[in-house]
Amino acid sequence: MSDPPAGNEPVSRDPATGEPASSETPTSDPALDDRVAREARVLLDVLDVSTSFETDRGLVHAVDGVSFTLDRGRTLGIVGESGSGKTVLSRSIMGLLPKRGVVRSGSIRFDAEEVGHLGPKAMRRFWGAHMAMVFQDPMTSLNPVMKIGHQITESIRLHLDVSREFADELAVSLLTSVRVPDPERRMGEYPHELSGGLRQRVCIAVALAAGPQLLFADEPTTALDVTVQAQVLDVLDTQQQERFMALVLVTHDLGVVAGRTDDVLVMYAGQVVEQAPTPTLFSQMRMPYTEALLQSIPKLADPSHTRLHAIAGRPPDLVDRPTGCRFAPRCGYVQDRCREELPPLVDGPTPGHKYRCWFPVGTPEGADALARNLAAGASTSSPAPAVDEEPIAWTSPDTPGAVTTDEDERRFWGGRG
Amino acid sequence: MPAPDDPLPNFVGEATRRGTPVDAGTIEIAAVETGPEVRAVRRRRGIGVAGWLSIGWLALVVGLALLAPVLPLDDPRESVTAIAKRGPLADAGSAPGHLLGGDYNGRDMLSRLIWGGRTTLLVATLAVVIGFVLGGALGLIGGYFRGKVDIVVSGVLDVLLAVPAVILALAFVVILRTDPSNPGAGGLDATTSLIIAIGLVSIPVLGRITRASTLSWSEREFVLAARAQGATHRRIVIREVLPNVLPAMVSIALLGVAVAIVAEGTLAILGAGVEPDTPTWGNMIAIGRGYLERAPHIVFEPALMIFFTVLALNMLGDVVRAKLDVREGAL
Numbered sequence: 107m108s109d110p111p112a113g114n115e116p117v118s119r120d121p122a123t124g125e126p127a128s129s130e131t132p133t134s135d136p137a138l139d140d141r142v143a144r145e146a147r148v149l150l151d152v153l154d155v156s157t158s159f160e161t162d163r164g165l166v167h168a169v170d171g172v173s174f175t176l177d178r179g180r181t182l183g184i185v186g187e188s189g190s191g192k193t194v195l196s197r198s199i200m201g202l203l204p205k206r207g208v209v210r211s212g213s214i215r216f217d218a219e220e221v222g223h224l225g226p227k228a229m230r231r232f233w234g235a236h237m238a239m240v241f242q243d244p245m246t247s248l249n250p251v252m253k254i255g256h257q258i259t260e261s262i263r264l265h266l267d268v269s270r271e272f273a274d275e276l277a278v279s280l281l282t283s284v285r286v287p288d289p290e291r292r293m294g295e296y297p298h299e300l301s302g303g304l305r306q307r308v309c310i311a312v313a314l315a316a317g318p319q320l321l322f323a324d325e326p327t328t329a330l331d332v333t334v335q336a337q338v339l340d341v342l343d344t345q346q347q348e349r350f351m352a353l354v355l356v357t358h359d360l361g362v363v364a365g366r367t368d369d370v371l372v373m374y375a376g377q378v379v380e381q382a383p384t385p386t387l388f389s390q391m392r393m394p395y396t397e398a399l400l401q402s403i404p405k406l407a408d409p410s411h412t413r414l415h416a417i418a419g420r421p422p423d424l425v426d427r428p429t430g431c432r433f434a435p436r437c438g439y440v441q442d443r444c445r446e447e448l449p450p451l452v453d454g455p456t457p458g459h460k461y462r463c464w465f466p467v468g469t470p471e472g473a474d475a476l477a478r479n480l481a482a483g484a485s486t487s488s489p490a491p492a493v494d495e496e497p498i499a500w501t502s503p504d505t506p507g508a509v510t511t512d513e514d515e516r517r518f519w520g521g522r523g
Numbered sequence: 524m525p526a527p528d529d530p531l532p533n534f535v536g537e538a539t540r541r542g543t544p545v546d547a548g549t550i551e552i553a554a555v556e557t558g559p560e561v562r563a564v565r566r567r568r569g570i571g572v573a574g575w576l577s578i579g580w581l582a583l584v585v586g587l588a589l590l591a592p593v594l595p596l597d598d599p600r601e602s603v604t605a606i607a608k609r610g611p612l613a614d615a616g617s618a619p620g621h622l623l624g625g626d627y628n629g630r631d632m633l634s635r636l637i638w639g640g641r642t643t644l645l646v647a648t649l650a651v652v653i654g655f656v657l658g659g660a661l662g663l664i665g666g667y668f669r670g671k672v673d674i675v676v677s678g679v680l681d682v683l684l685a686v687p688a689v690i691l692a693l694a695f696v697v698i699l700r701t702d703p704s705n706p707g708a709g710g711l712d713a714t715t716s717l718i719i720a721i722g723l724v725s726i727p728v729l730g731r732i733t734r735a736s737t738l739s740w741s742e743r744e745f746v747l748a749a750r751a752q753g754a755t756h757r758r759i760v761i762r763e764v765l766p767n768v769l770p771a772m773v774s775i776a777l778l779g780v781a782v783a784i785v786a787e788g789t790l791a792i793l794g795a796g797v798e799p800d801t802p803t804w805g806n807m808i809a810i811g812r813g814y815l816e817r818a819p820h821i822v823f824e825p826a827l828m829i830f831f832t833v834l835a836l837n838m839l840g841d842v843v844r845a846k847l848d849v850r851e852g853a854l
Binding site for chain 1: 743744747754755758763767
């Protein structure tokens with residue numbers, strides 16, 4: 107799939123862009139060829155996107171200069187704790203933000219078309235048909251008084267001009283494809299008659315109804331039982347592959363991302379702090395925050411009653427952002443420089459790997475920094491690392507800060523019960 | 524998650540049982556937050572004896588009102604001197620067969636009650652339909668779009684609500700209907716203007732309830748999900764929000780009918796009722812109140828009709844709200 111090479115800057119906004127004119131005249135300019143190839147490959151190109159919310163206290167910088175690209179048919183994981191801006195980022199890209207009190211900037215190119223500045227009216231033609239979203243809580247993201255079948259056919263008939271009967275057939279096949287058992291019967295049931303896992307599958311079916319090229323799954327399994335989490339993720343996986351659909355998997359759980367995504371974006375306090383192809387991220391992580399996130403996953407091999415590794419402290423205030431590295435107050439590697447200078451996003455040793463750290467994990471500088479901090483012991487102002495063989499292994503005597511952010515976020519997005 | 528003596532489930536359960544007009548959204552939210560106990564309370568509540576009695580009474584009253592023209596009733600306007608001011612069980616002398624006695628003028632009470640019920644119910648129902656449609660539309664628009672739209676909508680509703688309802692209705696009737704002393708000036712007939720007046724007065728109540736319920740439902744994720752699927756605002760309001768708001772609206776509307784029946788009576792006593800020779804429960808009381816000592820049945824019979832009907836409507840309102848909820852506690 108490619109675009110006619112049109113000038114240097116933004117390619118012509120032809121609604122039919124996605125469609126290939128396969129026999130492209132080969133150009134002599136390799137840079138242009140590159141660009142054409144890139145247009146063909148890249149579905150979503152996000153450049154320096156920032157989103158802030160106006161509050162009584164000032165602007166909350168929820169997303170702060172995030173850039174990434176997502177190729178067609180690939181999976182991107184966005185990982186971060188509550189309040190790191192991952193949900194706001196995905197909603198910014200979808201254009202699904204509240205209409206008042208939002209300041210956004212940056213460029214979002216979807217299928218070679220700039221959509222970052224579009225309002226809800228203009229975005230509507232993308233919603234459902236080109237990009238769709240699966241929400242966190244299947245308990246509240248289905249209409250409680252509408253039958254399952256109806257909710258799916260509604261979505262189908264919104265975009266496709268098909269008869270009621272055909273829409274019904276499509277809905278049944280959609281339910282089958284997301285592995286809902288006995289789909290004909292389920293069509294006539296209300297959401298409350300279904301289990302959480304089934305409901306989330308229905309939500310996926312609804313989102314897939316009009317065949318989007320890009321699917322956002324915003325913590326799709328967080329509200330589910332651990333036992334059904336994997337099933338739902340598998341359904342997403344299968345569908346993503348069968349439909350050659352790009353998938354953005356937003357989660358706080360690195361475990362969810364491992365093995366299911368092509369690339370991972372780690373977010374902290376609205377910024378990308380590390381991004382890499384998934385295997386690289388897990389094998390050569392550079393950012394202490396990523397490391398801390400990984401440490402916080404309980405391991406099966408751990409003996410019983412092992413203390414969970416929480417990340418001490420809480421994410422910074424997004425109104426008055428700290429001058430230095432945003433993770434500095436909670437970081438085990440922290441040095442004076444970290445508190446003063448915000449590290450830039452620099453390229454790592456392998457292609458596609460970027461991180462934002464002065465004293466990266468796995469480098470001599472990082473090891474030195476950690477050693478110095480450990481030697482300084484409890485006298486430093488930073489959270490004292492507990493004595494443990496693992497570097498980021500301090501436990502949290504602090505107030506459960508994440509709870510506050512959770513609540514803030516929930517209040518902001520409205521009552522989700 | 525809730526402790527055994529957590530007050531919230533008890534509160535919600537109690538409120539639900541008593542039919543306190545907490546809007547459905549609030550109860551839903553509370554139910555989710557308080558967990559399974561509340562669901563158990565909410566689930567499988569049958570209609571109950573009171574519910575069936577209410578339905579029975581309303582069916583009887585509405586049935587009689589509808590069938591009034593074909594029932595073997597006396598002419599409600601025809602006077603039989605022998606039964607004037609005679610009570611229900613009094614010996615009617617030369618004119619037997621008047622089960623409920625006659626009014627001060629000797630008109631058959633039973634016939635007047637049935638014909639009066641026809642007018643009263645018509646006025647009350649149509650008035651509430653006006654309030655339901657207009658108030659509901661305003662509430663949905665204000666609650667869904669919020670912002671400036673909501674400020675305007677809420678402002679209008681608040682102003683309407685701030686004026687005493689009877690006085691407001693009285694003013695509307697006087698403005699709308701043909702002035703008896705100046706028929707050439709135009710206007711509506713008394714019944715129509717009464718319907719519109721009570722309808723307009725019922726707008727703010729229904730509007731407020733609808734708005735409150737819409738506010739909470741519009742914040743649900745499924746509304747956002749519908750948006751993310753590309754649904755238009757109109758579609759979301761009508762297909763996603765309205766069906767959820769409807770139970771609260773219907774139960775309040777049933778209460779509204781009850782209030783409208785009383786309002787019709789009040790306005791009749793104030794001289795702003797329907798045409799004087801058309802019986803309604805309200806104007807039967809209005810006219811009969813001069814004979815309260817000698818012939819109390821003239822007032823008490825229509826008063827009892829109003830009493831039982833209003834009571835039945837109130838109870839039915841609760842039943843309807845419980846029954847229209849397919850959600851059954853779970854979202």
